[in-house]
Amino acid sequence: MxxxxxxxxxxxxxxxxxxxxxxxxxxxxxxxxxxxxxxxxxxxxxxxxxxxxxxxxxxxxxxxxxxxxxxxxxxxxxxxxxxxxxxxxxxxxxxxxRPPIVGHPGALTDLQVHGQDIRRPLGLPHELRPDRLRVSLDFLTGGRAIGFTPKSRPAGLRFETTDLAWARGEGPLVRGAAEAVMLALAGRPAALADLDGDGVAILRGRLRAAA
Structure with a gap:
């Protein structure tokens, strides 16, 4: 890779x-x-x-x-x-x-998240690659995503993707397409409507508190 x-x-x-x-x-x-x-x-x-x-x-x-x-x-x-x-x-x-601390996974995540910051409001398809989404999901839940995701955001929650064989964490479930999970972890409330599970309400509260 x-x-x-x-x-x-x-x-x-x-x-x-x-x-x-x-x-x-x-x-x-x-x-x-x-x-x-x-x-x-x-x-x-x-x-x-x-x-x-x-x-x-x-x-x-x-x-x-x-x-x-x-x-x-x-x-x-x-x-x-x-x-x-x-x-x-x-x-x-x-x-x-190579950005300090977040490294190349952070740079890739920056591109993917900001790409969706543009495509979603314009109603454009994302066409993100599964292997690249996996890198970003691992990064955002790995505890070193400084400036992207505070450690408290995913803490105590389980994240599962419906279009990738990927899951992380333990606790109330947050489930959805990898793109939506990535955006929610990166602090985009617009993606919450595309997720389900008992953990979504908890995640929504954390995003609201950070706004």
């Missing part, structure tokens, strides 16, 4: 998606906070093609709050034309950058 190749392919697929969108679609609110579809694309570009100098300046201006700095960087990067964002994703598709 070569996670770097998975990441490169997801970047190229994301670039193809951005190229296919209209101006109205690019301006649509995504599932990721207050970001538009285009700003989500800007975030993914800034991860591999952003300026270190600009990133450091924004980090200082944000009081060294990483998430706030990342949000500013995404918004700044998204000011470029959509075609340029797509071109940069393709140009840097094979960038081997």
């Amino acid at each position: 070569d996670v770097l190749k998975m990441i490169a392919d997801e970047r190229r697929r994301f670039a193809d998606l951005v190229d296919s969108l209209t101006a109205d679609q690019l301006a649509t609110p995504s599932l990721c906070g207050a970001w538009t579809v285009k700003e989500v694309a800007g975030h993914l570009v800034s991860v591999v093609a952003g300026s270190d100098v600009v990133a450091l300046k924004l980090l200082v201006l944000s009081g060294f709050r990483l998430h706030k700095a990342n949000a500013r960087l995404a918004t700044l990067t998204a000011r470029q034309p959509a075609a340029r964002l797509a071109a940069l994703l393709r140009e840097h598709a094979d960038n081997p950058f």
Whole structure:
């Protein structure tokens, strides 16, 4: 299993998606906070093609709050034309950058989750690969998904996927398609409607408390 190749392919697929969108679609609110579809694309570009100098300046201006700095960087990067964002994703598709702590599984998960942050509001099919979903599910339930999933979110729950032979944890059940389980673990309440089991209400309460 070569996670770097998975990441490169997801970047190229994301670039193809951005190229296919209209101006109205690019301006649509995504599932990721207050970001538009285009700003989500800007975030993914800034991860591999952003300026270190600009990133450091924004980090200082944000009081060294990483998430706030990342949000500013995404918004700044998204000011470029959509075609340029797509071109940069393709140009840097094979960038081997390894994020601190979360590593390459975190990078792959970032791409898959943000892809759904875009596709779900636009009503587009996800076409996610089962082997890549498995990597992200293992990552999100493995206790090292800093910035994605606090350890308290999956604690005491059992997660099962209906389209993959995958399950983790013990406790009240949360069950559904792998894509929906991944999004719920990553804090997207929109995916809860696609899940069932006694643990869904517990998970919903945790997501609400974290909002």
